[in-house]
Amino acid sequence: MITEAQFKQYIDSISGPDVIKRDFEQSEADSRLLREKHEELLALYPDMYVACYKGQVVAAGSIEGLVQALDEKGIPSQFAARAFLATKPEVWVLQA
């Protein structure tokens, strides 16, 4: 397991907790936007993967394609809100 000291060292290496706060708040806002525009996006991008960063929406037919499209726009995929827009959501059950 990671220790608290190792974690703090890592956080300091990325300029401290304010960076985490900034990224988290941006990601929260983008996730909210994806939820609010879900119906509209579903109509535009059925059964596609979408990401939203600072309000900009990117879509692709695969996860790898989405990451590539984000890269091409200079968007950090790890901080973009992400979703798959299923026209027929799968039903999940735990199999024994």
Added chain:
Amino acid sequence: MITGHFGTDGKPYVKSQQVIPSLSVRGDVEFLLDTGSDRTSLHPLDSLALRVPYAQLGNPMYFAGIGGSQAYFTADAALLFRDEIQDRLYFLRVAIARPSQHNLQLPSLLGQDILRHWRTIHDPTERALEFTVRRSDGTVMLQP
């Protein structure tokens, strides 16, 4: 108090920031709450976006779950959850699913390794999803 939300599918989700220092991985993950899962797990929509370097992971293990048995790698991670003016910190070994055609649409799952440390209010009728932390491994104070 940590606040979650109900997704467009009506299921309960909570946002976290995930850090895996050994792999230089950091990013935001929206977890589906899974009270029946023993372990917190990352699925491809998140692991690929977070650029998890699969070549650096060891041998996979097989866990039973949604969709049957699937291959997972493990990695030591820190998860942070926003709790008003601070982030709550947990150190755990997360399971990272090997991408396959069966798990590309699965959300990442928050399991009992985190959920057992929270008191949870899950009230879809009132759209309330709130967590009171009973225990965490640490906190990170945030500037206002």
